Amino acid sequence: MNTHNTHPDSEQLDSLRAGLLDDTPQLKADIEAHLADCLSCRAHYDMAGHLLPGRLPVATPTVQLDRIRRQALETRSSRQHLSAFALAAALALVAVLLVKPDLQDASRETRVAQTATEDTPALYEDLDFYLWLADHKSDSDSAT
């Protein structure tokens, strides 16, 4: 193909741009050589310059994307802190549950001791009755 005399058609130009001519290096080299010399074909190749980098009407919102990235990483950090607090709280709860049976036993012993101290005065309150009963019993025994 005499590329310097023949203009490649748009399909060949698009094939070159898309990389479909990578398997045919000779044809690719010919068209590239032609493009280097032919301004008209060069303009056709990059669609009148509209396919040059950054010329498409599609902006990349870099600032917003940077912010989003930072937020994602910070959210992870705050979640790490929260999970540390949650772990500490869980450990504290387990500790309380483990210690609680001992506390319950201790309170039961205190209650028993309290009951014992409360019984003693009741015994002495009824002492008169037992004395009377003893006298009465001895009287009845002597009567029989």
Next chain:
Amino acid sequence: MNPLEAGIPACKTVSVQTSLNDFLAGVQNRAYHVAYGALWEREISLDVVQESMLRFVEYYRDKPEKEWPALFRSVLNSKINDQRRKRLLGNTTRKLLSLTGLGFSRGDEDSGMLENELPQAVHDEGFSQPEAGATDGELKGKIESALCKLAERQRQVFLLREQLGLSIRETAETLGISENSIKQHHFRALRAMRKSLAEVWEHEHA
């Protein structure tokens, strides 16, 4: 314990955080254009990237770094699919409501999208703003319209290759498809764009 060993977990955390930041900084533009190519809406695409990053950081940061690209791609595709489902559900609901005559005024009905329709792109740096040159604005509008008409995959490849200037291999890695598929999609996208904009190109070329 060896004091040097005691410092290792903290150093490792900082190292992972730095690697993660570098990784996300490297993929954020690609992720946006993949989402934008699929959904063709700026704000929703940003939301998708945000959700993908949050999920990735939360669940996959402890995975080996060499697995990160594939994992992030998987998360991103999942989020894009979620948005597609939401859009489909919204459109179906809107259509049903409009059929039954409930809930929507005529204006809302007119602005409702059909299942496969994409919204008109909205940019902050809108080229269709009145202060921009009328001819330039019209031209950009026509290019946007032509991009909108492309098949989803073609549009993704086109944006990654032409807007971000990625190589065929990088584009293939980003989208998780073969290099030959990238070439074919790119070629078809170029043909479609040339066909849609034949009038414009011929005019400018003349």
